[in-house]
Amino acid sequence: MSPAERALRPLTVLFAPESAYGPTNNCVGIGDVLRRRGHRVVFAAETSWKGRLAPLGFEEELVDLAPPPAQPQDAGQFWKDFVRDTAPEFRKPTIEQLDTWIKPVWEELISGARYCEPRLKEIIDQVRPDVIVEDNVVCFPALTTAGVPFVRIVSCNPLEMKGEHVPPPFSGYPTGDRSGWEEFRAAYDRTHRSLWSDFNAWVTEQGARPLPDLEFIHEGDLNLYVYPEAADYTDARPLGPAWHRLDSSVRETRERFAPPPGPAGGGALIYFSLGSLGSADLDLMRRVIASLARTPHRYIVSKGPLHEEIELPPNMWGEEFLPQPRILPLVDLVITHGGNNTTTEALHFGKPMILLPLFWDQHDNAQRMAELGYGVRLDPYRFTDAQLHGAIDRLLGDTALRRALTEVGETIRARNGLHEAADLIERAATG
Structure with a gap:
């Protein structure tokens, strides 16, 4: 079968977004375009999203990232609770958040990846996707060992793709002042090295290739990132041919909105x-x-x-x-x-x-x-x-x-x- 003939056949696309509104909405927008082109679109969605994706025309395959709660939760409820309980950490400088907020987030994400690995393998066996698309920041080995093309979406700031000549991610440091960059990178290494090493060992035990140094996710066969060219860092940190920028990824919502009669007053x-x-x-x-x-x-x-x-x-x-x-x-x-x-x-x-x-x-x-x-x-x-x-x-x-x-x-x-x-x-x- 030629590439042109294969392009005409319906594909089965499996999306695996992070259980948060940003990545999920991003995948919904892209998935809807694929669905309207005649492809089968399946979401491996965290259980709290049950019933929210099927009305949009997608198949839902639900995944638990931890033992199920006693009561059903709203979509993404775990992270809402996590943010509420850890909000005092946001008052700290970013370099101090590395140990008290950034690392605990990685720990929770890694815990979820470990827990759901058997379920993801089940879903892949059942769905038999032609391509797998992940919008997350952490590796799920089942997604990269399925024997089909793996697409990584970066829907965070593109400093996630690190480089010598751009500020370290999570720092909020300016591009024109490098004075704090190395200190921040050293603090990240110090606070995350052990966690990364343990996770990398587990990832390879599942049959996946080793993770890049201090990275918690692999590059894909195709890598997409969402950031406008007008704001991008590619002049200081060029990317390889497997990377493609999307200037935006704004879902084509069916929801209607008319400005309310209020709010009161004038101005903007x-x-x-x-x-x-x-x-x-x-x-x-x-x-x-x-x-x-x-x-x-x-x-x-x-x-x-x-x-x-x-x-x-x-x-x-x-x-x-x-x-x-x-x-x-x-x-x-x-x-x-x-x-x-x-x-x-x-x-x-x-x-x-x-x-x-x-x-x-x-x-x-x-x-x-x-x-x-x-x-x-x-x-x-x-x-x-x-x-x-x-x-x-x-x-x-x-x-x-x-x-x-x-x-x-x-x-x-x-x-x-x-x-x-x-x-x-x-x-x-x-x-």
Whole structure:
């Protein structure tokens, strides 16, 4: 069978996303394009996502990452609880978070990978995929030893692909000042070397190839990462031919959204979200909302999992979940935690940002947007009203920035990252 003939046959594509909204929504967007092309799309989804993917036209194969809880959980509930309980760590400098937050996250991810390995092998035997697509940061050996092409998606900041001439991931350090880079890298090595060594030994015991030094996941036969060219680091850290950038990966949501009759007042319309995980820090949500209430603007607020405990003032409207891709084109400014999905989606629609980073790659995204002039980075726990309100006024009043971001957004949208990803996955499976 020729490559052209193979390209015409329906494929079975198995997606294995991390149990969080960002990676899952990314895979949903790409998977929907493949599904509409006639391919069979199956999700190996963590059990709390039961019933959420099938209505979108996908098959669900559920995976437990730990012994099942006594009561059913909401989608991604484990990580929401984890963030809520460890939120005090976010107040520390990033180098101090390495031992007290970054390492515990890796430990939880590794524990999940070890626990679900037998179940993933069962799913692969049952589904018999033509290609496997993982959007996660940790290796699941079953996904790489199935004898079919393995596609890795990086939906975090691309500093995840390390390089000598770019800042270390998780640091939030500037690209133009290398003074702290080596200290941070040494601290990462010191805090993570033993954990990586033990995990690498287990990965090879499962029949997978050894992991690269201090990396918790392999490269794939095909590697996709989501970040606009306008913000990328490729001038300082070129990537090999197996790597392909998607300028964005904004799902084509079916959800409708019309601006509510409120919120009251005039001024600009601003979107505020700390993501499904960051919004679990209730004290922080209330602090930001109280400060924004003292401005003349109107706000749409993504309230998150603790929505019932968040009261909004008259100049705000919000709900637990909001169709973010429908809202961003309508607003003038985005206030975000700096998660990769929201950061790249804001650029996709040409919107300036105020970034309040909490953990993981959010510090890197906040720093990158600030140093490129696309946004303002503020400390979420130490900003003053004057700083937040001043950033809002400056970004809203910067007409040159708004014109530049409009052009950036037009370029990103024209490149159609979702369809490019689907093309590349088809090619990997049939080439």
